[in-house]
Amino acid sequence: MSMRQRHNPQLNGNGELIHLLSTEGLPRDTITHILDTAANFVSVNDREVKKVPLLRGKSVFNLFFENSTRTRTTFEIAAKRLSADVINLDIARSSTAKGETLLDTIANLSAMAADIFVVRHSESGAPYLIAQHVAPHVHVVNAGDGRHAHPTQGLLDMYTIRHYKRDFSNLTVAIVGDVLHSRVARSDIHALTTLGCAEVRVVGPKTLVPADLAAMGVRVFHTLEEGIRDCDVVITLRLQNERMSGALLPSSQEFFKSFGLTPEKLRWAKPDAIVMHPGPINRGVEIDSTVVDGKQSVILPQVTFGIAVRMAVMSIVAGNEA
Amino acid sequence: MSMRQRHNPQLNGNGELIHLLSTEGLPRDTITHILDTAANFVSVNDREVKKVPLLRGKSVFNLFFENSTRTRTTFEIAAKRLSADVINLDIARSSTAKGETLLDTIANLSAMAADIFVVRHSESGAPYLIAQHVAPHVHVVNAGDGRHAHPTQGLLDMYTIRHYKRDFSNLTVAIVGDVLHSRVARSDIHALTTLGCAEVRVVGPKTLVPADLAAMGVRVFHTLEEGIRDCDVVITLRLQNERMSGALLPSSQEFFKSFGLTPEKLRWAKPDAIVMHPGPINRGVEIDSTVVDGKQSVILPQVTFGIAVRMAVMSIVAGNEA
């Protein structure tokens, strides 16, 4: 057992995935195993009967401390297609509202013989805290924690890029927009780096690109033209209006003028560049409608692959013990 | 392929039902096929194990943009008895609230490999818009749109009438109350006309009976006595308090005095007339409690048949492709 594995709470002593908390620290083989497994599930989703019995009799709890109907839905579908029983907990209205601590809530749900907790939380690190306290047979999947990580989104982005571009070693990938508030950007950067992506760029106004990014091995650009020039992949990010405290940006129109992806600006990238977005889209803010619906857009395939990737993650962790 | 079928968005080129959007324009054979199929499911609901595997592995999304626990529940039960996976979306709290457009929401859910969308919306026509934009394997069932249509309610009303009265060709059916705001009334009128009902009447105060109804082939009455005289079927409508803007009616007591169905007034109809109501009931407003609970009432059988009719609609559309 190496030091690395001992200190990585996502892996057990054999280096097997037991929780998915972040793409940071995930070995390349683990990521590749998830993507390969997901490829099998993509075909399941095309079948007449879109179900496999891998998680039959298992209980998956969706613990969304922060509301996200879309992400919750993708996990619910993924779990049901694995034949799991799914329990959606409306946490805002539950015992935590009655003063119970997070760890007491988790201990109680674990005592109900939960198998997987899918956790969305506004506080960075909450899924780690939970993973530290669950029994060996219980698994935690991070569905987004604060500004920290959104690893299943990162992995479905990797699936999408691999699907269209095959090999990461020659790729230039640009992540454009509100990087500062984006857990998606962080998860993408870690995964791209681990998979050996030739060049990872972040592109945005100085107010929305955090200072620590150069240390993550990425190149920082403050104009869209430089940032996406000759790129193979352009990942546009949602402008997190609801998270911004106002002073960082003049207006969404101003943002669109400088960084909104239009068909004209997209020509700076390679002619066969693909355009991605984690959704939900603000049409006309971070990306023009013509690009969303255009032939370089792979935004809807991202959603389709996302179900398969979540099926892969849940079926893999459920097969391993701490 | 006839002109009729080309322009009817509910049918494919072979005249098969692919969406249920309205009873308007549904061919008589299609309605009869739905009612015949429902008859089989009524017996399923009487069995010890009330399940059939017809939709196993299919995903049914309940998209209720307008809240209706009762209607949502009937579709959820119907889908689960067909062995489908059901996803309830609390749309008011979801991405649409984050500024995503209706069609982007639908495109995203379609990309998750949805099979059926059950749609309730406060805007008339929303289910049509959705049906125009989904992939050929995806089906839309209208669970009520604005004042326009509530076709599964219309069909379960037809099932109920056929169950008790067998043949439409000799029947007089009166629809009583707030016809103006009632999508149920519209759906009933179209279905009754198509099924060859001898006489369809609408009965209510002038302020609650729309001017275009005579054009739909119905007889309009403004007194209850004339309106239900010698009727075989009396369909009472819910007084849509929450939809009225005040000026149309003096008060619910005033309405009850003139149009509320009491045992005494019911004697104007035929002795074996059945009494229906789509629920939820305002006892003592549109209908007297004694009538609700009386022996001519078939209000609870309507609910029972409603599950079977929704099972029929979903299983039929799921078997056809655009």
Next chain:
Amino acid sequence: MSMRQRHNPQLNGNGELIHLLSTEGLPRDTITHILDTAANFVSVNDREVKKVPLLRGKSVFNLFFENSTRTRTTFEIAAKRLSADVINLDIARSSTAKGETLLDTIANLSAMAADIFVVRHSESGAPYLIAQHVAPHVHVVNAGDGRHAHPTQGLLDMYTIRHYKRDFSNLTVAIVGDVLHSRVARSDIHALTTLGCAEVRVVGPKTLVPADLAAMGVRVFHTLEEGIRDCDVVITLRLQNERMSGALLPSSQEFFKSFGLTPEKLRWAKPDAIVMHPGPINRGVEIDSTVVDGKQSVILPQVTFGIAVRMAVMSIVAGNEA
């Protein structure tokens, strides 16, 4: 058919359980049968596939007129592990909000071919009212009504005590805290008495211990030291902050000082006494954290046993007809 059985709405003419409304009036054999059945389900919950097909094709409706995510979740898991279809009704937003009566709501849901209603209601007696009006094949399980009863909690407490202490005939059990507002306390007292518990005590300040308790065959204590001395089982109750009207208690700190269970105070009980709590816990109010997490605590096993007890209750009532 004896008088007793004729007047007990929970039993049919053969003395079989058809509803679970209260532990009051439940025959000792019935309670023992539930606990024995639950013992089998405890082992199901330890299996790889935690499902049995006993309620396949049955519909369980969770009717929570009073919100309780935790209790609703335990019933949802229990029903799903029995392979039932579960429908959660958000009653606050449903037809009752549109002016429909409770009994009309129940009649409608019954007409959808419901098999079991799990009912939580703020009014004492609501589940009885419902049980009086359902069809012979429909079963009602009380999930907590007002201050009256919470019978599945009472039964899971009995299961827990029996698991750790085997025989009730030599036991002293103390129930500590806000007995006045506690339906759990009432359900525990009735079950303990029926099972032949040697001594049942209630312990709390005079303002929180109702005057009628001595008549129930329990001993009343107003100091913790006297109340738990030489006890085998200490059941701590949640301090129902949200139910108290202020005047009954000086403060939660004051309560903790006198009645909060600390490791020091727990020494007054027998050395092998077990400590229970129905949850959710207010750490540092009715019980000290060290006790919650200590080796005498069986609070989490209570939760685990609770799933099995609810599976037992639902599978037993579903097998009987009125």
